Amino acid sequence: MKRGSGILMHISSLPGKYGIGTLGKSAYLFADFLKQSGQKYWQILPLGHTGYGDSPYQCFSAYAGNPYFIDLDILKDEGLLEEEDLVPLQEASSERVDFEKLFYTKYPVLRKAYEKGKDKFKGEIEKFRSENRAWVEDYSLYMAVKEAMDNKSWIEWDEPIKQRYPEALRVYRTKLKEKIDFWVFIQYEFYKQWQELKEYVNGIGIKIIGDLPIYIAADSSDAWAYPEIFQLNEKRMPIVVAGCPPDAFTEDGQLWGNPIYDWDYLERTGYKWWIKRMEASLKLYDVIRIDHFRGFESYWAVPYGEDTARYGKWIKGPGIKLFNALKIALGNMDIIAEDLGFLTQEVLDFREETGYPGMKVLQFAFDSDEENAYLPHNCIKNSVIYTGTHDNSTIKGWFKDIEKEVGEHARSYLKLDHEEGYNWGFIRGAWSSVSDLAVTQMQDILGLDDTARMNKPGILGGNWKWRMKEGVLTDELAQHIYSMTKLYGRNLS
Numbered sequence: 001m002k003r004g005s006g007i008l009m010h011i012s013s014l015p016g017k018y019g020i021g022t023l024g025k026s027a028y029l030f031a032d033f034l035k036q037s038g039q040k041y042w043q044i045l046p047l048g049h050t051g052y053g054d055s056p057y058q059c060f061s062a063y064a065g066n067p068y069f070i071d072l073d074i075l076k077d078e079g080l081l082e083e084e085d086l087v088p089l090q091e092a093s094s095e096r097v098d099f100e101k102l103f104y105t106k107y108p109v110l111r112k113a114y115e116k117g118k119d120k121f122k123g124e125i126e127k128f129r130s131e132n133r134a135w136v137e138d139y140s141l142y143m144a145v146k147e148a149m150d151n152k153s154w155i156e157w158d159e160p161i162k163q164r165y166p167e168a169l170r171v172y173r174t175k176l177k178e179k180i181d182f183w184v185f186i187q188y189e190f191y192k193q194w195q196e197l198k199e200y201v202n203g204i205g206i207k208i209i210g211d212l213p214i215y216i217a218a219d220s221s222d223a224w225a226y227p228e229i230f231q232l233n234e235k236r237m238p239i240v241v242a243g244c245p246p247d248a249f250t251e252d253g254q255l256w257g258n259p260i261y262d263w264d265y266l267e268r269t270g271y272k273w274w275i276k277r278m279e280a281s282l283k284l285y286d287v288i289r290i291d292h293f294r295g296f297e298s299y300w301a302v303p304y305g306e307d308t309a310r311y312g313k314w315i316k317g318p319g320i321k322l323f324n325a326l327k328i329a330l331g332n333m334d335i336i337a338e339d340l341g342f343l344t345q346e347v348l349d350f351r352e353e354t355g356y357p358g359m360k361v362l363q364f365a366f367d368s369d370e371e372n373a374y375l376p377h378n379c380i381k382n383s384v385i386y387t388g389t390h391d392n393s394t395i396k397g398w399f400k401d402i403e404k405e406v407g408e409h410a411r412s413y414l415k416l417d418h419e420e421g422y423n424w425g426f427i428r429g430a431w432s433s434v435s436d437l438a439v440t441q442m443q444d445i446l447g448l449d450d451t452a453r454m455n456k457p458g459i460l461g462g463n464w465k466w467r468m469k470e471g472v473l474t475d476e477l478a479q480h481i482y483s484m485t486k487l488y489g490r491n492l493s
Contacts, residue, residue: 113189
């Protein structure tokens with residue numbers, strides 16, 4: 001990874017008139033702003049089809065894109081929608097994403113587009129379907145059955161289709177053919193719009209950093225279609241679920257609830273499922289940040305049914321065996337290891353063995369002494385330094401809530417002052433480090449407080465909703481970022 005810098009800005013947070021950021025005009029304008037600012041990377045959160053809670057880390061599929069990101073103006077230009085079809089979405093527009101309102105307003109509009117598009121693009125849709133048959137058939141059937149079952153999780157479905165009995169699969173594929181075809185169409189449009197955007201972004205010299213969640217949601221087509229790769233009992237209920245142990249931030253730990261992989265089975269099958277998943281991700285992104293990377297060395301397993309993550313235990317994961325298999329199958333990959341959290345020497349050694357850069361978070365640098373690994377003077381080249389992540393406060397919000405001594409340490413170390421702005425002093429600290437890559441959130445570029453925070457881990461509701469206002473991406477702002485980027489040699493080819 002060459003020396004450079006980038007901005008973390010999720011698709012959902014882009015401005016626009018239809019209630020949520022999309023793959024349309026505002027995405028291209030943001031890419032142009034990155035170029036003007038001298039940035040080499042655009043980092044996003046997972047692009048998946050979000051489920052209950054709207055978290056991009058809990059999706060209905062490891063492969064399917066989020067229908068909310070499909071740009072309706074592009075569909076209109078394709079002749080699939082009329083201007084009057086878009087009125088309900090214009091009324092839903094907001095500076096905060098209202099996922100519930102989107103659910104009831106966007107899908108009816110997408111169904112109108114499907115009715116016109118299913119014949120107009122029949123050949124292209126069938127080509128897409130054939131090329132992606134390995135996942136899109138299970139996903140589209142899953143979504144159609146889910147809708148027929150009042151959107152309940154597959155664990156609550158009628159036993160024959162829950163267990164995927166061949167006759168039940170045949171019956172539902174026949175009975176729900178039109179609904180299945182709709183979901184295939186949705187993915188055809190998503191992938192078409194994404195690939196066009198990615199080609200544009202790459203064409204102006206910017207790489208996209210995607211985000212790969214380590215775990216799959218319990219309520220997903222993958223858990224339903226491939227129960228053998230998870231630790232499930234004969235009734236297909238989880239035996240253990242994922243989370244992380246209690247720490248300084250969470251007294252009871254975090255109970256994520258994802259089913260945990262049967263790593264012994266995956267090893268016996270040559271890790272084929274993971275190879276296919278990674279291969280698909282490499283087509284979507286230029287660089288992949290793997291979330292919760294330490295879980296490959298050891299993972300926190302909580303007995304299913306527990307109310308908290310307190311009573312879990314550490315169990316050894318696949319370690320380097322998985323990544324050796326991936327490298328043999330796919331060659332060298334640009335990967336960032338999200339190595340935050342409770343780190344043992346075994347985890348550090350494992351990351352070193354992979355050779356992947358780990359993460360340094362500047363907000364974590366000032367609560368201890370000069371040996372803190374996140375302080376810029378302790379960073380190494382093979383690392384990525386972040387001012388903060390989507391799970392952190394904004395810089396402005398961080399200064400409001402931290403202890404006095406921590407704030408004084410940060411101000412002294414980074415030489416912060418109000419004239420420059422604490423947010424810019426933080427960004428300067430990251431940009432001036434030796435880490436190969438430096439990344440900051442768009443919220444911190446704009447100097448926003450915690451009303452713009454993306455996520456509070458362990459809190460259900462209220463997350464993932466921030467949207468950037470229109471008109472804030474000015475030439476003056478771009479020049480300011482460019483000057484700092486040039487000063488620290490992060491815009492060189």
